[in-house]
Amino acid sequence: MAEPEKLFQIKIVTPNGLIYSHRGSSVSMRAVDGDRQILYNHMPILTPLAIGEIRVKRGAEMDHKVDYIAVSGGIIAFADNVATIIADNAERARNIDLTRAEAAKQRAEAHIKEAKEKHDQQSLQRAELALQRAVTRIRVYDALHHK
Structure with a gap:
């Protein structure tokens, strides 16, 4: 029997409120020191982000759909299988x-x-x-x- 997919919570918050909140199998972004990808059970991390795109893979439950979000910098904190991105501005691709x-x-x-x-x-x-x-x-x- 196949092992169930490991998903974690991903949230993106701006001064205007919560922009994005879903469960995913991975989140990829551009940190100020290079590209990063976070998967389930990643070690805790706090790192500044560059202007760039966030890519969230939603997992098998969503046919591995990928959500795209533009951010203008910020930080990402990951601990206890929750990724929180705090950005001055963030915009989902569907809203651009x-x-x-x-x-x-x-x-x-x-x-x-x-x-x-x-x-x-x-x-x-x-x-x-x-x-x-x-x-x-x-x-x-x-x-x-x-x-």
């Missing part, structure tokens, strides 16, 4: 407005060009972060809609 994300990308690219022309390092850094967030949202949207 692609037109708005593409417009944000174009604005950020224009701000980067302008900041470079003015040699404004602070504005350049802000625009580069805005570009990363917009590109991440587009990539997360594409992951859901173009499998």
Whole structure:
């Protein structure tokens, strides 16, 4: 007899409240020091996250469905088979407005060009972060809609 699949709780919280809460077989993300994946019974961990996508594999009960969530940094804490991600902003792929994300990308690219022309390092850094967030949202949207 096959062993039952080991699932754990995954929650994503922002200042606006709970964005995501499901059980999954794995959660993958980009930490500031590289890619990470957490599985059932992983050792406790607390690590900062980079701007990027969170991928949650939901398990056999959901035909191994993968949920995609864009986050703009934050932290992940994992202990006792509960993964909690706290982020300033998080957006599920199904909620991303692609037109708005593409417009944000174009604005950020224009701000980067302008900041470079003015040699404004602070504005350049802000625009580069805005570009990363917009590109991440587009990539997360594409992951859901173009499998």
